[in-house]
Amino acid sequence: MVTKDVLYKLVVFLATVGIAVGLVPIMTIVERRVAAFIQNRWGPNRVGPWGLLQPVADGIKAFFKEEFVPARADRLLHFIAPMLVFVPPAIGFAVIPWGNQIGSVKLQAVNLNIGVLFMMSVLSIAVYGLAIGGWASNNKWSLLGGLRASAQLISYELTLGLAILVAIMMAESVDPQVIVAKQTRGILSWNVFGGGNLLALPCGLLGILLLYTAALAENNRLPFDLPECEQELVGGYHTEYSSMKFAMFFMGEYVAMVNMSAIVTMLYLGGWYFPGITNPADHSWLGGILSVGVFMAKTFAILFVYVWIRWTFPRFKYNQLMNLGWKGLLPLSLANVALLAVVGVFTGGKP
Amino acid sequence: MDYVFLACALVSCVASLMVVRSRNPVYSALALMLCFLAFAVVFLRLGAPFLAAMHVLVYTGAILVLFLFVIMLLNLKEEELGREHPDWVKGALALLCVLLFGAIAVPLAREPRLRFRLPPPDEGFGGVEHVGRALFHQYALPFELVSVLIVVAILGCVVLAKRKL
Amino acid sequence: MTNYNIGSLFKGMFRTFQHLVGKKATLEYPEEKYIPRKGYRGEHRLKKDEQGRMKCVACFMCATACPAECIRIVAGPSPWPDRDKIPVSFEIDLLKCIYCGMCEEACPCDAIELTPTFTQIATTREEKIYDLQKLMNR
Numbered sequence: 001m002v003t004k005d006v007l008y009k010l011v012v013f014l015a016t017v018g019i020a021v022g023l024v025p026i027m028t029i030v031e032r033r034v035a036a037f038i039q040n041r042w043g044p045n046r047v048g049p050w051g052l053l054q055p056v057a058d059g060i061k062a063f064f065k066e067e068f069v070p071a072r073a074d075r076l077l078h079f080i081a082p083m084l085v086f087v088p089p090a091i092g093f094a095v096i097p098w099g100n101q102i103g104s105v106k107l108q109a110v111n112l113n114i115g116v117l118f119m120m121s122v123l124s125i126a127v128y129g130l131a132i133g134g135w136a137s138n139n140k141w142s143l144l145g146g147l148r149a150s151a152q153l154i155s156y157e158l159t160l161g162l163a164i165l166v167a168i169m170m171a172e173s174v175d176p177q178v179i180v181a182k183q184t185r186g187i188l189s190w191n192v193f194g195g196g197n198l199l200a201l202p203c204g205l206l207g208i209l210l211l212y213t214a215a216l217a218e219n220n221r222l223p224f225d226l227p228e229c230e231q232e233l234v235g236g237y238h239t240e241y242s243s244m245k246f247a248m249f250f251m252g253e254y255v256a257m258v259n260m261s262a263i264v265t266m267l268y269l270g271g272w273y274f275p276g277i278t279n280p281a282d283h284s285w286l287g288g289i290l291s292v293g294v295f296m297a298k299t300f301a302i303l304f305v306y307v308w309i310r311w312t313f314p315r316f317k318y319n320q321l322m323n324l325g326w327k328g329l330l331p332l333s334l335a336n337v338a339l340l341a342v343v344g345v346f347t348g349g350k351p
Numbered sequence: 352m353d354y355v356f357l358a359c360a361l362v363s364c365v366a367s368l369m370v371v372r373s374r375n376p377v378y379s380a381l382a383l384m385l386c387f388l389a390f391a392v393v394f395l396r397l398g399a400p401f402l403a404a405m406h407v408l409v410y411t412g413a414i415l416v417l418f419l420f421v422i423m424l425l426n427l428k429e430e431e432l433g434r435e436h437p438d439w440v441k442g443a444l445a446l447l448c449v450l451l452f453g454a455i456a457v458p459l460a461r462e463p464r465l466r467f468r469l470p471p472p473d474e475g476f477g478g479v480e481h482v483g484r485a486l487f488h489q490y491a492l493p494f495e496l497v498s499v500l501i502v503v504a505i506l507g508c509v510v511l512a513k514r515k516l
Numbered sequence: 517m518t519n520y521n522i523g524s525l526f527k528g529m530f531r532t533f534q535h536l537v538g539k540k541a542t543l544e545y546p547e548e549k550y551i552p553r554k555g556y557r558g559e560h561r562l563k564k565d566e567q568g569r570m571k572c573v574a575c576f577m578c579a580t581a582c583p584a585e586c587i588r589i590v591a592g593p594s595p596w597p598d599r600d601k602i603p604v605s606f607e608i609d610l611l612k613c614i615y616c617g618m619c620e621e622a623c624p625c626d627a628i629e630l631t632p633t634f635t636q637i638a639t640t641r642e643e644k645i646y647d648l649q650k651l652m653n654r
Contacts, residue, residue: 038532040541077377113478117404121391124412128384131416135377135423147423150416157412174479312532313525 025055077136082248084129102288137240145236149227163211170195180271571627578619
């Protein structure tokens, strides 16, 4: 039985998948153009207007490449690994509210009251794809790349979790809808500015910094892109992947990036709310579309910073990465949580 | 009939069998992951969403990854895996396990004191707030004791791993 | 211990942002052409005077000055009264030429010149040996 509600739900769900996956090709072209601009070049600008069709050409090229599986590789796991990288971040996007509600329809695929926890647990599964992909290739460099990737992901997941915890403490909820709703009381109610409590401002700023750094490491982005390393590891865990399987790894990385940006937006930057543009009580079509626009703009700004950072900073060595993660960021994030707890207690518990 | 529970039970049983049956330890670890995911769904079905999320986050996302890590670092070859036991030994052990399960399950099923219906859970049962309140009010002392236990375990690891301090 | 100097990170990002919005160094070749500076030494040409006659008097000065010995001239009698000889054949092997401009320096009647052209392609070695006709009609 298809009722109107089910139909709306379906549309919202498809749109969610569309946003998560649809931003990927846009990001690939943005990445390449911005990289070129920073290096005083033009970048790919031949396919379509301003090179906008370049992702399509890339996709067609990936599609027609030879599908190669190394001898003595584990065929089943070699096949599954790219999906294990691609699918979890796409599922994690389901609980992100990417807009205010239109009528009675909330612009969020699944409204879970443990949304943030769900997202974290789903994201923690993505490690398997990297590790398995490296192992199944029957190539020692792939294996080492996979090991590096998984060690890095586990290490920075702690900082990530603690930084997310700060936002949860400010909102006093793990429900994404509530977290966003609490940040719709003016720009100072954003969690990055302390969630309405100015004494918690340093916690918010430190929190977003830690969350973003951990997100860079989680997505294997520069300056933490150690799993891929020409000199030591050839191509890392996807050395032995070609054609669409490689494209899956590649897209998985970008979907994870989009997902992380959406998480940062939702937890710290007020989600779809921007004072003067969106009104939380406005459930009309125009308000809904504006809120989606605001959310996308924020997400895109964060994605842009990803790219910007990539072409600015030199990369870490692996021991430096581990030092930073365990000796630098982890104590800092623990201290941040403690500080927020102290501030919360002495200002009456409710910020 | 609860079909979700049935499906999860089936998946977890098959996955558990694969954990034991598989010659390749990497496959075992992956089957264990499948098993854990099925558990998480059962927790969700029982109205314990926090427990489900933590189960995936801690067991699947962290502990099992470490297992996989060690397995991949060792990367055992076929000849290093050791010889398999003959079939009759395996059969006998399996039979013993089934009997053991029966020995526990049959008396439990016959127990009249266990035949009651649970009262419906409170609003928000199994959510973050309820679990947190229970852990930090009602069970605060055991919770803190567990954390002491974990500290002791960590210290033990450090002493074992690092002989020269 | 690690030095956590966050300020320098932002400084670096500011610098890359300047490059992001700044002028680009790449020339998009087929649409935009590179125009060499004045005095750029490209391929040669032989000049003509006001009446459309070639200026060259086949004095062999350029061939003598050429360090790469890429100029070959065969002289013949001049049809005009104001000079004795004109070149019957004038060949420059541009594959040997080092584009030094010595021929231009040596020429007493300002007949040979290096043009800014540098993108002429050839598919055989013979095509790159320019003869009198080719040198005149440029």
